[in-house]
Amino acid sequence: MPRIIILDVDTEIRSTFREALEKAGHECISEGIPGDMSVLDMNPDLVITGTKISTGAPRDNSYNMAVPYAAQGQGIPYLIVSTDGVRRREEHENMTPHILDKPIEPDVLIQCVENRVGKFNAFYTDSLPEVLACDDYQAKLALEKGQIARVTQARDIGEARNLIRRGGFTLYIASCESAVWDHEEIAREADVPAIIHKIKK
Numbered sequence: 001m002p003r004i005i006i007l008d009v010d011t012e013i014r015s016t017f018r019e020a021l022e023k024a025g026h027e028c029i030s031e032g033i034p035g036d037m038s039v040l041d042m043n044p045d046l047v048i049t050g051t052k053i054s055t056g057a058p059r060d061n062s063y064n065m066a067v068p069y070a071a072q073g074q075g076i077p078y079l080i081v082s083t084d085g086v087r088r089r090e091e092h093e094n095m096t097p098h099i100l101d102k103p104i105e106p107d108v109l110i111q112c113v114e115n116r117v118g119k120f121n122a123f124y125t126d127s128l129p130e131v132l133a134c135d136d137y138q139a140k141l142a143l144e145k146g147q148i149a150r151v152t153q154a155r156d157i158g159e160a161r162n163l164i165r166r167g168g169f170t171l172y173i174a175s176c177e178s179a180v181w182d183h184e185e186i187a188r189e190a191d192v193p194a195i196i197h198k199i200k201k
Contacts, residue, residue, distance in 0.1 A: 002117045008050035020106035035064030047078040077116045097150040115144040134160040135175035164190040
């Protein structure tokens with residue numbers, strides 16, 4: 001049974017994640033706030049961590065990314081779940097495929113976890129191509145389940161435009177109700193192949 005460690009300053013989030021993952025058959029340990037390096041001594045199969053280390057005012061930007069960097073060095077898979085995912089992806093370019101946005105649906109989190117457990121070499125090295133997606137996680141779940149690509153999930157078209165400019169993506173995938181041309185333009189400007197799916201209203 002995979003051992004998952006959950007770090008988040010919000011006890012309710014820890015409880016919600018733990019309940020969902022345990023129902024899916026995982027052993028979960030809720031161990032407190034991000035930055036607690038001692039959890040890596042528990043030999044986890046994967047660490048889920050938030051980034052905020054304070055429950056203070058909304059403008060309190062205190063955060064800690066020590067555990068993901070240490071996990072990377074020790075060969076331990078990890079996922080970062082953040083209310084400030086856009087900023088974290090901007091500041092930590094080498095970690096963008098591993099950063100998910102809060103709120104996140106439990107079934108999406110479970111699938112992301114199951115796609116990563118036991119697959120450090122596939123997802124935390126440069127062995128897989130990197131895809132940029134601007135949709136509702138469907139491309140990420142499908143491509144990572146098949147170990148076809150590491151997928152960076154953009155929150156919206158504005159973030160997708162900024163992320164693709166950094167380079168390194170082999171494909172751009174987007175789902176939208178309108179503005180198909182805008183997504184096509186993003187890919188064209190970056191000279192990246194694109195798959196754009198128009199959703200019927």
